[in-house]
Amino acid sequence: MYSEMIGIVFMFTISLLLAIPLGKYMAKVYGGQPTRLNRVFNPLEKWLFGISNINPNTEMNWKQHMLAMMIINGVWIVLGMLILMNQSWLPLNPDKNPDMSAHLAFNTTISFVVNCNLQHYSGETGVSYLSQLFLQFLQFVSAATGMAAAVVLFKALKDRATHQLGNFYVYFVKSITRILLPISVVIAILFLFDGMPMGLEGKEQMVNLQGDTIQVSRGPVASFIPIKHLGTNGGGYFGSNSAHPLENPSYFSNMVAMIAQLLIPFSMIFAFGYFINRRKMSWMIFGVMTVGFLLLAIPNIVQEVNGNPAIAKMGIQQKLGAMEGKEMRIGAAASGFWSIVTTVISTGSVNAMHDSTMPMSGMNEMLAMMVNSFYGGCGVGLLNFFIFIILAVFISGLMVGRTPEFLGKKIEANEIKIAMLIALLHPFLILVGTALSSYLYVNNPEAYASWLNNPGFHGFSEMLYEYTSSAANNGSGFEGLGDNTLWWNISTGIVLILGRFLPIIGPIAIAGMLAAKKQIPESAGTLKTDTSTFGIMIFAVILIVTALSFFPSLALGPIAEYFTLY
Amino acid sequence: MKTHVFSAIKLTLVMLILLSGIYPLLIWGAAHLTPDKGQGKRIIANGQSYYKNIGQTFTQGQYFYSRPSAVSYNAAGSGGSNKGPANPDYLATVQARIDSFMVHNPGIHKKDIPAELVTASGSGLDPHISVEAATIQVKRISQIRNIPEANLNELIRKHTEQPMFGPSVINVLALNISLDQLK
Known part of the structure; x- marks a missing residue:
């Protein structure tokens, strides 16, 4: 057990040590500063932009960014539905797997486009x-979409009083060519x-050793699994995901996969600090997230x-812990850690x-998704956290009787309204979905008997988990x-759709509105937003919003x- | 708007070539430079090439049992039982597995049965068991095969893998192949 604990600490430390230099590199990439790899990537990107008729020097405001994002995501949805509903006769189908039904293809495409899986x-x-x-393509592009959206936020908070927030396609393509793909x-x-x-x-x-005939599924696994973790997608190649011994052959591959999924969310936090020249802000954010993460992971x-x-109670020994599943x-130990x-x-x-x-x-596990901003997904984790920052700024401002400001920009009624709507959207989606499903099930348990695999409270948890996972784009x-x-x-x-795009558009709208405002110089009266005191404030806001929204449903499921x- | 649509379609197509074409081809090429040639780790025995990492079902008394599986170790699919920890049907299944294990392994103490031998894995294809899970089966196999217990314990010791981090495990397939070769 001792070596397993060391293994966990080791995974976390390596991720952090890799994330700091990677964050610095990412800040350079998104800032358009030259890196040593320019010679390789510049021609490739020039070719990509040339074919696609994109002028990388066009500046976009926040609305144009969101429009570009929505349109390209729409293209992927249409293409995905077409492929999944016709896969039986399309090439590369050696196992003769059938077409997907329309509703399954809808769910699968959406879920991969929104980085949920x-x-x-x-x-x-x-x-x-x-x-x-x-x-696998969707796993790359959905991660890059989230990262590009986060960079729009970086850019909005860096530049003084501007509408020009860079080019969406540039952030998107560079996320793939310079970060995710290599x-x-x-x-x-x-x-x-x-x-x-x-x-x-x-x-x-x-024929196995005992003489039974079996089949073994395989395929292009080794190219699929890296981006599955690196892009925080999580969609398994095989049904049992990373429990499958060909998808996760050893403790070593388990460590690599673990580090890979922590890497980009960690790096984004540091890239933010480097990009806006406030490294202390990165550590404040990382600190709050890590406290929340540990509070969830250690009990697990x-x-x-x-x-x-x-x-x-049955009288057998469980030296290795709970081994079912x-x-x-x-x-x-490593499974409990991974689950968080x-x-x-x-x-x-x-x-x-x-x-x-x-x-x-x-x-x-559900709480982690209900909060959805302790580290969070590629790019979007930081956007979710930004909502909580805005709320914390507002509440602290009211408490000390000052105008709420963040990074020298005044937070006013419009921004708060958007932040509040986005903060409430998450519990709304989860609880309404669960309530509707429970209603259907309770009124007709025979018709929906195939839904639940477990009776009682745990059955309710299965439904609650599914909507939580969907709204958090977890998967x-x-x-x-x-x-x-x-x-x-x-x-x-x-x-899935609402839980993906609204929490991207909301924060970007706030950021875009802040970017256009005049910078107020810092004074002795300014609320410092990169201190541990403010970190505690953010944590309290997260705790209150989550606890008030979700405690009753959790009491009916896992607590019972x-x-x-x- | 219209320019966005055309750019989005074109960018999608070139990215498809890069990410679903060139990238997997590159990895496929790299696979041929690795020891397993992209075919997974294999064990060759009895003229058969087995997947070392895909567990097999062992229900005959002369072999070391593998863990229970929700998919009967048929790797055409994979999956766990997905039973909750308090599910009464599930707990009855576990109890039945314990009882059955006691019947097939006379002379052992119930408190020595490790939980992994009566619980199903996540993939249903778990190739490993723990040292305890192998040791507790020594008495049975020794009687059936007429091999001294000491030899079996030696075999278990030889097959125990202790990676730098993580739990120590025994590959059941490799263990049973060596067991067949033991005279």
């Missing part, structure tokens, strides 16, 4: 290799040496390592089945839920389950 299919039987390669290649090579498959042959049939590790009390090579990393960060990949984790672990699930039905595909699909078990 909620999967209501299993990779082995639900998609062709062509579709896998297309989903790092993915490095990670893929590490994975190949660890025995991850990469090929286009279909399922392999074999403890719970999972201690094992299931109901099984302890977990893999031996990863172990309970993947939920705070909106990756949503799983290396153990969350449905089988202990009640309080399940609650923390993990209490996978016992029978979710490939018209109701779940459509309802979560709608939650806890008291039946202990």
Whole structure:
């Protein structure tokens, strides 16, 4: 157990040590400053822009940014639906997997476009290799969309009184060519040496040692998994995601995947500080996020390592912890840690089945997504956190009787209204979805019997988790839920779209409005926003909003389950 | 608006070529330079090439059992039981597995049965068990195969992998192949 704890500390430390220089590099990339890699990337990007008729020097205001983003995302949705609904006759389908139904294709496309990767299919039987390669494309571009949106925020908070916030396509393309793609290649090579498959042959049939005939699914796995984690997508190549021994062959690959998913969210925070020349701000943000992260992660590790009390009662030993739904090579400690990393960060990949984790672990996994801004997804984590910063600035301003200001810009009624709407949208989507589904189920339990895999409180948690995961664009699930039905595909699909684009547009609108305002010089009376006092203030705002919104629903699910078990 | 649409379509197409074409081809090429050639880690035995990382079902008494699986170790799919920790049906299943294990392994103490032998893994394809899970089966296998317990314990010791970080594990397939070769 000792070496497992060391393993966890090691993963976190390496991620942080890599993220600081990467953040500096990213600030340079987005700031348009020359880097040593210019000679490689400049011609490639020039070619990409040339073919696409894009003038990279055109400046956009925040509305033009959002328009460009929405249009290109729309193109991906149309293309995705076309491919997934015709995959059976399109090339690269050696296993003869069937077309997706319209509602499943809708859900799958949306979910990959919005960086969520909620999967209501299993990779082995639900998609062709062509579709896998297309989903891999979406994993790159959805991450880059989030990063580009975050850079618009950086730019708005840096420049003084301006409407010109750079070019969306430039931020988007550079995120891929200079950050996501090169790092993915490095990670893929590490994975190949660890025995991850990469090929286009279909399922392999074999006779096992006992003489039974089985099949083994495979395919282009090693190119898919790096961006799945690096882009905080989390969509598994195989049905059981990173628990699958070909998708996550060893403790080493588990560490690499863990570092890969922490890397960009960490780096974005530091890139922000470098970009606006306030490095202390980065550390304040990182500090608040890390405190929140640890408060969720440590109880999970403890719970999972201690094992299931109901099984302890049967009189057997649980030296290795709660092993239902977990893999031996990863172990309970690293699985508990991963369950929080993947939920705070909106990756949503799983290396153990969350449905089988202990009640309080399940609650923390949901809480992580309900907050959705402790680190958060590629780019969008910082945008969500920005909303809480604005709210904290406003409340502190009222408490000390000063005009609320952030980075020398006055926060006024319009900004607060948007911030409040976005902060309330998240609980609205989650709770309304869960309430509607519960209503349907309770009134017709026989018709919807296939929905829930567990009775009682845990069954309710399965539905609550699904909407939480959708609204947070996370993509993990209490996978016992029978979710490939018209109701779940459509309802979560709608939650996914709203939960993605409104929380991007809202913060960018605020940032755009702030950018246009006159800079007020700092004085002795200015509220300092990069201090630990202000950090505590932000934390309190997050705590209050989350606790007030979600405590009742959590009490009906995991908390009630806890008291039946202990 | 119209220029945005055309640019978006064109940019999407070139990015598709880069990210769904060139990038995977590059990784595929790199795979051929690695020891496993992109085919996954393999064990060759009995003229068969097995996946080392894909667990196999072992239900016959002469072999070390692998963990229970929600997909019967058929790697055409994968998945866990997704049963909640307090689910009564699930707890009954675990109890039945314990009882069955006690019947097939006479002379062991219930408190020594490790939980991983009666709980299903996340993928249903877990290739490993713990040292305790192997050791507790030594008595049974020794009786069935007529091999001294000391030899089996030696075999377990040889197959125990302790990575720098993470739990120590035994690959059940590799262990059972060596077991078949043990005379």
